Structures are given as structure tokens and as C-alpha cells.
Amino acid sequence: MLRSHTCGQLRISDVNTSVTLCGWVQKSHNLGGITFIDLRDRYGITQLAFNMDWDKSLCEQARSLGREFVLQVKGTVIERESKNKNIATGEIEIKVSELLILNQAITPPFTIEDETDGGDELRMKYRYLDLRRNAVRKNLELRHRMAIETRNYLDKQQFLEVETPVLIKSTPEGARDFVVPSRMNQNQFYALPQSPQTFKQLLMVSGFDRYYQIVKCFRDEDLRADRQPEFTQIDCEMSFVEQEDILQTFEGLTRHLFKSVKGIDIPTLPRMTYADAMKNYGNDKPDTRFEMKLIQLNSAENNMVGGKNFKVFDEAETVLAICATGAAEYTRKQLDELTEWVKRPQLGATGLVYARVNADGTVKSSVDKFYSEEDLKKWVTCCNAKPGDLILVLAGAEEKTRKAASELRLEIGTRLGLRDKNKFSALWVVDFPLLEWNEGDPNLPESLRGRWVAKHHPFTSPKPEDIDLLKTNPGAVRANAYDIVINGVEVGGGSIRIFNKDLQATMFSVLGFTKGEAQKQFGFLMNAFEFGAPPHGGIAFGFDRLCSLFGGADSIRDFIAFPKNNSGRDMMIDAPGEISLEQLNELSIATK
């Protein structure tokens, strides 16, 4: 080794030890006759000391070093005069006796500090320098730890990691595939997997019983913010299980990760039905770090807003309130701004009604013209609002209003500081609908338009007690499907699969497939099922997202070593790029 210790290793107990360190020049200080250099490696920073009195030429050499030069130094550990409590090596420094410049460095385009002056584009272009920053490297160290702990947990539970192929076949369902022209099979293409779904179900048919894989998946989608064309999943499947077994197993994984990676004991995960999540949070991935449930003010049983000549509420399908704790002192300006916020096209609310609960218990609302103090007191009771709270009300069509109320709830939660990134609230959302109605392309003739589509995928099993509804009321059928939600983020989801041929046939018929179409699109898996498929189910976690959540970050990008930008480009290597005519010819394809 070119070093005896790392730059994060030496302590006061090492004083007088002769050491050799290697690393990068983080910064240097010249203080008259003394020069200090912070030498950095992955493990930390160690201060190097040079003194004109000790060795003039060495000190002068030290003064000539630029930022990010790569050094090897030999010297002796000495106690530092002014100690630095902020770093682990802060009590010592190295009295350098030899200095070797292993490599020079030109000046980096941005500072290699936790808070850098590099913008996003510059950081991505010079990602190899960006990765030198402590903050970014720590994210990837966390990711490594998450992967190791995931594997060790699942290995102990008898799961086998099996690598499924990357060069597979394009399927018409789902998102757009990336394809790979085959040179040896002309005019044919491989596709990159959007998930190993088929293969993991086949492994269950093979009797593998418990499978997992931390695996790259690919989707050629128009990239929304914080989506990547290649992303990583923890992909799992189990046989001879019911939904409860999967929930227990992967709740176990989640708790193990929190404990082993973050040292946090999280409580048993509550279960919430999809219906309750939508009712109380307007969202199938509720952020349960805070309450602030949506309260319906115009329910059939208890309509607290109707018949008071306030047309907006009278005509609304849904009137929803949330109670912002302690927000009664919001100024008129703040409320106006919030009103503008809910009126943005993304939310599309027509307005925002408020009711302040004053310190003395009186209520002041923006609709006092229509509602008496007594009327408003009912709102207060229903919302369990206290003096000092602010009730905010949205009204309109059900779906849109509930979605807007959900967004408003999250926004208020953020503004009130209720969404602490170091606090974690995890839960299962269960009993998802099996199907959802797809309006279809409005340009198509009506006969071809509306149809039921699988909410999860066509192999998801309905709840046994709801199977009879498949033919009479498909929209009411609940699935054995589940999501794991942490802090309002869906970090994983899965389902129990259909393994019975007749039920699968019914499902296809509900989805509007003829037998021929079903065979063409899914025949391959259905044929495998003929040879004795066991009951099975699984789950997949979004690993990039899970890591960013554990790291307390909003974006996944800094938890991926070499991410792509929103146009799917790797700015660093400048990919994709053109290929040669010779390559195109060999593949028998042409660009247009």
C-alpha cells in the first residue's frame, strides 16, 4: 500500500507514530512561517503541518501545491495546538518529513465542498469531481449499506438472489421499452426489462420459492423530474404465501433497514385501506408524519354547508376541510397567496375558503355572509379545531377536489414544519381496486374507447370474497395488492398473483381481451402455468427512492453515481451519441 493509514484514522493516541498518508489537497493556509494543508481521502481529512524552521524547502514546496493535487506524505503524528472538534482527526496533525506529488491537478470548475458553487449542469458534466464531495459520497455509501443489509436480511430468510436477463423481448403492454437491434437475428430486437416480473413468476413455477434481486430496470418514458431511464429495484417473489406473509416479511426488511442503517426502531406498520387513504388523505400514498385529515363538510349524513345560499358549496360534489394547527394568525396576504397556490393549473381549485378560530373561541371566516357563528362552530367541532387553528376549505368535483385538498394538506404540512426529513412514518396501504376505468383516446370511436384496465397488472389476484363482483361490478373488486408508503412516498408495491387458469381467463375477459389476444400477449406465462404453478406473490421496492428517503433527500439523483438528465443524457460521457455507418450496416438498420 502507498499509505500506512487513511486520512480519517489517526487520533491523539497515535501521537509519535510514523505514518504515510495519501490524498487530495483540500485546502492550504499560509500563516507566516507555518503552512497547513488539509489532506482529504474518502475516510476524512488530516491536517499536514509544515514549518519554515523545520524544513524551509519542504515548506516552500507545500506552499506551491494547488487544490486537488494528489500527495503522498510521510511524517510523524503530533498533537495539534488549536484542536478542531468538528472532525475526528481534529486533535492531531502530521509533522511532514517527506512530500511526494503523486499527481498534479488543474483547478476544478467548482469547489469540492459540502456546499458547492457548482450549478447542476456543471456538477453533472464533471460528475467525477462532484463525487469527491463528502455530501454526495456519503449518499452512495448509504446506498451500499442499504444493499448489503437488504441482501443479508433476505439471505437469512432463505431468499435466493437470481439474476434475470437484461436482453429480453419487447411486450406491447406497459410503458415504452428500450430496444436493442440483434445483429445475429436480423430485423429482430431485444428489449431491456421494465421489471423482471415474468421471470420472477417463472422462478416460482420453477419452485425457487423465495427469490430476490437488486436489479436495473429500464423505461423509455418522457422523463418527469426525478425519473431516470434506468433505475434499480429490490425485486422479490415468494411461493406458498398469502398476502399477510408478504406484508410480514417485507415489513421485517423495512424495519431491519431502519435499524441497521439508521439505528432507528420504527413501530409496527399500520395498515390502511386504499378507501381510507383516499377518504382521509385524498391520496393513496399518505404522508402520515402528521394528521390533518381531510374532513368532508357536505357528507350525506352530516351536511354542514348546504342550504345556506352559498352557491359554491351547494353546487359542489365535495366540500373538504383541513385544520391547520396554530395557523390562525396567517395574514390576509398569506391567505391570498395560498388561494393563488390552489388555483394554479396543476391543482385547479376555484378558490379557498377559510375560517379562523380565534384565541377567544370565536370564528372568523371568509364566508361570514352565508354562515353564522353557530354554523361555523359546527365546522370547528367536526374538524376538532382549537383556538389558534385555521380551517381551510376546498369545494368542487370529487376527484379533483380531493386531489387538491391532498396537495394543500401537504403544502400546509411543509409550511408548518410537520414534514421533518429525519422523522419516518411508514405504513401499508392495502385493498387497492383491482381495476380502473380507462376512458381511452377521445379520438377513437366510442365503441373502442372505455375499458377496464388492471391497476397493478393483469396477473394480480382479486380478493376471494370479491370475485363474484368481477362480472357484475368490476370497479368494486378489491385486489390482493399492497403498497408500502413512507413519508408520503410509495417506496414499494406488489400483489398476490393469480395462479388459477379459470380465474385468469375471467380476468382477461373483464379486461376485454379475446382468448387469442390473451394468448398472444401473455401466452408465454400462461403456458408455463399449465405445468403446476404454486400460489405466489411478490413486491418490488424502488431502490433509488428508498435510498434518497433514508438519506433525507427529495431527489434520487444524488443517490445514483452517474445519473442522466431529464433528456436521458449522461452529461459526463455525453451519451447517447452517434454510431458509425459500419455499425448500422452490421445491424441492418438505418436512421431516418
Place this chain on the structure above:
Amino acid sequence: MLRSHTCGQLRISDVNTSVTLCGWVQKSHNLGGITFIDLRDRYGITQLAFNMDWDKSLCEQARSLGREFVLQVKGTVIERESKNKNIATGEIEIKVSELLILNQAITPPFTIEDETDGGDELRMKYRYLDLRRNAVRKNLELRHRMAIETRNYLDKQQFLEVETPVLIKSTPEGARDFVVPSRMNQNQFYALPQSPQTFKQLLMVSGFDRYYQIVKCFRDEDLRADRQPEFTQIDCEMSFVEQEDILQTFEGLTRHLFKSVKGIDIPTLPRMTYADAMKNYGNDKPDTRFEMKLIQLNSAENNMVGGKNFKVFDEAETVLAICATGAAEYTRKQLDELTEWVKRPQLGATGLVYARVNADGTVKSSVDKFYSEEDLKKWVTCCNAKPGDLILVLAGAEEKTRKAASELRLEIGTRLGLRDKNKFSALWVVDFPLLEWNEGDPNLPESLRGRWVAKHHPFTSPKPEDIDLLKTNPGAVRANAYDIVINGVEVGGGSIRIFNKDLQATMFSVLGFTKGEAQKQFGFLMNAFEFGAPPHGGIAFGFDRLCSLFGGADSIRDFIAFPKNNSGRDMMIDAPGEISLEQLNELSIATK
């Protein structure tokens, strides 16, 4: 869980326990009033017992079950009358009280046994059934264990697993890339990585210090037997190290894998220079499970064959002998057959000379006409041959003859049973040549033809003491490059990289690149190196091959869950396949 125990779990101590098992019908026996069914899952086989006296209808139901039906049974563990010592559950059986057919199965196209009647093609088409076979599943269980132990070892050594991108950029050097048309960047293509070489070197520039990844790589090659278009590497890189550190670290990994996966303590790995490997074995990946070194009979210092009027040896550049221990009794027919074997076009030898050392010490050769007993005794001494041994001699041009002698040595080793798959002999081959002479396309004008090419890759560092030779005698320059070889298989290889700009420039000039060409092809990494690259080096292990070696198999195919055939096709999912015109149009490409 649908079961209380697995089919491999129950023992005599469990007698009288009520259990629920799930699994597949392996086979059934009807013996008069009694029926036995072997129920199989991943963990083993448990015998189910049915008796007409206990329960007539249950017993009749049991008799109706076909092979590979999926069952759930409840019953009581009882002691077996005739015990089966061959399986772990062989002392017990289940007195079944309830039987539920979870799924039916049509008859599989081949038997699900260790020795199956399915041919290769059928097995690949129904790979999900092939994977049910114990023998195949055990291979993948071994692979899982190898991956877990690799990760745990490297994790303990502070290596970070970092995922590098799969969608990268096509590079003109090396093998053919698979490419992926980009929809969002028209007329541009991603490439799938042949290895993460550039990225791991960039991670070293980033200060990651110790990186590894078990990673899929891709090569669009015409597939030779036992090559796969997608394959898996254990890819590693370290900073601030010298060659010795890498050898130590990965010898440690290799020993750890042998110990933890196979329970074998392998000895310290010997080091062999490339020159010695070629001299003694005619091969840079010698199988050292057995000696039988190549002996040159016509070396300048000691020419034991020249000047005896045997033209074949007199005119030969190289005359090589091997001593086949105990093979003196090979019949004339066997020797003729061996002669035909070495004359095959793949080896291209012109003939095979032999000399038998008889029990009485006399020597009988096929060239007695030219060589006296005394002459032949010299061969015997030189080859250290004993009575009963057979000396085989090949002669011709150096390169071809040494290669043929190497192949002959392996063939004889196999015939003599010296290549036991359960015996392991590992070593490092070091001091590879940095460069090799490439004759080039003979159709090109001579000025464009011959040039030096990098044996490993253009970033491989020459040995410091050989740098001066770069300009005077490039062919003699040795590289800081090394391979790890086990049982004649190169399971891994790597090098110390060049990190000094001037040395890199010299290297490119030796390789015949202009500055412009070097910048165009490798500019990206060279630019990164401007910002302070540390000394670094690495290694990559072929994971599929390593697993098959540990599993004692010749082919990697059964250590890959879903392999492709020699035309790059996945026979099971029938990939690659055609894609729709709509897809082609979106990608702005056309097939020709």
C-alpha cells in the same frame, strides 16, 4: 404461510407433529392398499403415505394425482417402515389427513430428475421446468452463495459497491457493442457496457478508493461455445495500491470463497511469470493440477535432437516433449488415434513422435531409425521420465507447436484422470507483455498494417523498470498486469493503470495514435485525469465462469438462470423478436 414446514425439514424427532406441507408431486407408488407420494420443494422431498384402510377416498384421490401437480397436505409425521438413507427426511413420512390440489399440471416434456431425458434444446425451451431439477437449482444456489460471500468479504475490506450505468456510449475500441437507439435524442444511440472500465477508473479519480460491483456486461460477439452475450463480472478497483496489494486482496477473496462456499482451505497462490507459463505449459492459463511440463528438446544450450538426420526435428524451430506418467502401455491404436488428434486443423501438428520407457528401463520410440538408445536416454533424463512413462514429442514453428503441445498436455491430463473437478489448483500469472504485435488486415496496404496493440488495454501500466524499453523494444516491455488462473481457467485478470499524463502520451504514441486520435477516443478519461488521478489498479472476475468452476462443471450455461443459445436467442421467451412499425418510427429507425 400455506405450509408449516418445508419438504426438507422434518426428522425422526418430529414424529407425532401435525404438519402442513406444500410442493410438487415428484412421483407416486401404488402398492396394493398403500400409496406413497414423493412431495418435492426446493428444500427436499418428503414421503406422503395414504392407505385404503385409513381413508379410502383420500387414498383414491392420491392415486389420481399426476406428476408435478401442486399439493397442500395436512397430516401427522410418522416413522417410516423402510427408511431411505439417501435423503435427509428418509426416516419419516406423513400420514396424510387432508389433501388439497393447489394446481394441476400437464405432463412435462421431460422428466424432472437429476439425469433428465430432455435434450439441450427442449431443456432451454422449457427452462422453467429445467430449473425444477435439483442439479440445476443447486448451481444457482451456489451462485447466490458466491455472490453473498463476495460482497461480505469486500464489504469488510471497505469496498463500496457502486452501480455504474448500463446505458452508456459506444466506443470504437474493443469488441462489438450492443446499441440502443435513443428516442429522445434522435439518430443517437446508447451502448451497453462491455465492462465498467471507464467508470471504475473515474470512481478512483473521485476518491472512492475501493470499488466493486457484481455487474452485467455485454458483448455482441459471434458466440463461441459457452460464451454468452450478457455475462456477469465481479468488477473491482483500488487506489493508492501497488500490484502486490491487489494480488493480496483478491487472493484473500479467492481463499475466502473456497473456504466459505466449499469448505476448502487452498494454499497460498503461487506466482508464475507469463514467460514461465508459456515456457513450461505453452499457455498463459496453465492447468496446474498436474505437472507434465513442456520440455524443449532443441534448446540452444542443450539440443538433444539435432544433427541426427531426422529432418523434421532438424528443421523445426521448436521441439517439445511431454512425459505422460504411466502411459507406456498405450497401444499402437491409441497412439495412432492421438496422432490424428494432434493433426486436427485446430492444432495443426504434422505428426507425433513417441518414446516409451519400458519397465526394464529400455526405450522404444517411433524414431529409433534416427536416435540411438543413448540419444533417447537423454530425452528420458531431461523429461525425468520413469519406467512405464510415455514421452510425446511435437515439432514445428514455435508458436503453433507450443500451443499444440499445451493442448496435447491437457488432453493427456484428461485421459490420465489428472484433472479432477473436485481438486483445485489456483495461481497468479504475472508480468504479461504490455503490447502485442497485430499483423492487421492483409488486404490493407503494408504501411497501414502491422502495429502494436495493448494486450490488456491502453491504460495498463508498464513495469517501471521496463519503461525505457517502450521506445526501443516495445515487445519486451512487461506490464503490471496479472491473471488469476484456477484449473487452467482464467477466472480473473487486471492491471495497475497508468495515471501519469506523460507516460500515457508515450503509450499512445507507441500504439500509433496521433494526439488527436487519442483525444477523440480516450479524451474523456484523460481529461478526468487532469484533475488529480491517484495511482490505481483493479481486477475483474468472470462470475459465471467462477461459479461453474466451483460447481465442478465445464459449461457456464447451467449457472445462469436464463441463458441464451449460441445464436444469442432466449429459446424460452423466443427473444429477440420483431417490434412494431410504431416502435421503429418512434425511434426514427428502419430495418433494411
